[in-house]
Amino acid sequence: MSDEAKPSSGEHKSGRVYEAARSLHSTAVKDLLSLGVCERCIFRLVSVEPFVSDLSSVSASTLRSWLESGDEEDASSEESRVCIVCLGVLQLVFSDAKQTLVRSECGSDYAARIMDLVKEEGHEFDSFALEVSVPSTIVENDRAVLFYLKGKYKSEGWVQSEKISVKDALKVLVLDPLKASLGAKSDSSSFHIRLTYSKASDEAQCASETTKHERKKRKTGEENGSTCMSENSFEKVYEPCILSVHCNKMPIFFSGRYFKYSRNVSQSRWIIDDERMGEASVEEIIGGNILPACFGDSYKFHAAGREDIDVRMLGSGRPFLVEVQNSRKCPSQESLMEIEEKINNSEKKLVGVKDLKFIGSQCWAMMREGEAEKQKQYAALVWISRPLEEKDINSITALKELKILQKTPVRVLHRRSPLERERTIHWMKVEKIKGSSHYFLLHLCTQAGTYIKEFVHGDLGRTSPSMGSILGCRAEIIQLDVTDVKMGDF
Incomplete structure (x- = not known):
């Protein structure tokens, strides 16, 4: 490797990535590069160290030059290849809604593009939660390559069964640059930025090979996956995923x-x-x-x-x-x-x-x-079939905490279950109307859910007792107003 390709002593992040690249299993790295696996996926799959955000600050061509121990100029010729595993997601390359190819050199470039798309939505926010969705093909491809590595290198002891997923790796790569670009912190915010990757075509279906070979392995009991899968099991990918960015804020009230x-x-x-x-x-x-x-x-x-x-x-x-x-x-x-x-x-x-x-x-x-739990108060204009007497007013006013049974009213039976409910009339007052003996205003306070119209006219006997049965005559409601809804903090 030329001295120019090495990071200077002051570039701490790049230096850490360089040292990590030099520590990787060289044969496995060369093997994966030849299959068409991208540089960042190689770090995911081969490195025994945790996947770090430092990778986002180094371009793909530089990473490849460090992995190949060659010159960056030579490595850049491979940059246009789409990874057979992540389909371009960790290469920070995608097609936009207009089918335009968008390629970012590093995490900050990618974050700047996402920031532009987010700002187009016009949201006001000071924090956000990042969500990533990738095609199932990527998960299957990931499994396929891990299966391949286990079969070929298991005896060397460095192959691990569990690796950070592509979507979690993308979050690690871009979260810090995105926070810096948006000027916002990342937490379990009510504002969500969702990056949705969808497959551009039916290419790179190496997962189908995986499924077939895993079934074969289970049937035969083979542990050496290399007998089931080879380099020929993987196909080249020519198109990266299509990326759509959606912003959504949780409801406000x-x-x-x-x-x-x-x-x-x-x-x-x-x-x-x-x-x-x-x-x-x-x-x-x-x-x-x-x-x-x-x-x-x-x-x-x-x-x-x-x-x-x-x-x-x-x-x-x-x-x-x-x-x-x-x-x-x-x-x-x-x-x-x-x-x-x-x-x-x-x-x-x-x-x-x-x-x-x-x-x-x-x-x-x-x-x-x-x-x-609420109580409701009403004012009802009531007509009765005989003149209202003073004893009627006294008997109505004397009723406190009156329990009534109400079947579902006829007028709402088409949309409500036919049930019988007990309700409470807490109190009632009668206000005479000057010049009319058949009309009066009934003021009453009831339990929530009481059908007032039916309490007045009885609903063909479906509400008992009713105002009509209490007065022993026909009663009809002419008009009704709700005058109070008592309900705690509201």
Whole structure:
């Protein structure tokens, strides 16, 4: 080797790689190079030392010159060959989405290319988690070459059964340069960078040979793999893998309480036979304003229960969450206040919002727990078939913690299981309507999950007792408002 090819004494990383290269089993190295195995895969497969990130700072041609003990100029002529094992992954060469060949000299060059692709996505982040996916062919090829080495060199004692995988080796090579390029730390972040390698063609199917020979070995009990596999078992590879880079952020959540002022607005988008039911939906009004501020892909709307389209949500409002998928940005509290103001000041005033804020992912569990325990208050306009008397008001008001049994209402039997549930009416109050003896306002507080409409009219006897049975007359509900949803931290 010429003196120019050796690293200087000040190049510590290169020096360590050079010393490691000189310590490798020379015959095995020459053997693998002739098969078409790349330099970094040779370090993976032959070295008894841990695979180190220092390898990313040395170009493939320099590595080859050190492995061959030759000149770097001679080694560069082999650089265009695609590794039969990693299919170019550890050579830092790939085809992009436009089928353009991209080749990086070292880890920092590769990281710079990945950084450009990540920045195109427009995400804001200060940490990331790196994920790598490779074709199954690479895993099979890895197994094939290890099988070959065991058969040929097992008696020499340096061949190990377990080696670092190609995808883990790539992480070791590029993680530090990528952190430096992105100016971000690497941890179990909510922001994920996924490098997905896919096979460009059906070439390099040496794995099929492996499978066949391993089956033969199991049947015959042969331990000498060289009798089953030879250099002819491996085919050349002419195309590297295709690399696609995907960025994804874990969902972020926003909480608040909403009001519904219209009796023609559904909670979620409601389409039947391509026709919209209602004027709008709470989901679209709130989520449709939050999503653009996050530059996200999509959103999901979650609420603590729901009201029918013809029921208003008043009082303290109903707790809700908006879950934004793959957000590029997290809006400030000031921006959220502007969104809240925009919704509340809309011309039609169909929906209102309060207490809109960013909240952690733990809120989902909190909402589900609180939803089961919550109490709800209502105001119902009720009509009865006879005049309301003072004794009726007293008897209704006197009922506390009233237990009722409700079968699944007829109106929802087509989508709900036919069950019978016990529910509690905590208290009731009656408010007379001046000038009308058949109408009154019923204020009541109930356990979550109580069907109020059915409690009033009885649902053909499926709810018992009901307001009709308590008063001994026919009762119908004319209008219903939710006036309070009591639920812990929400």
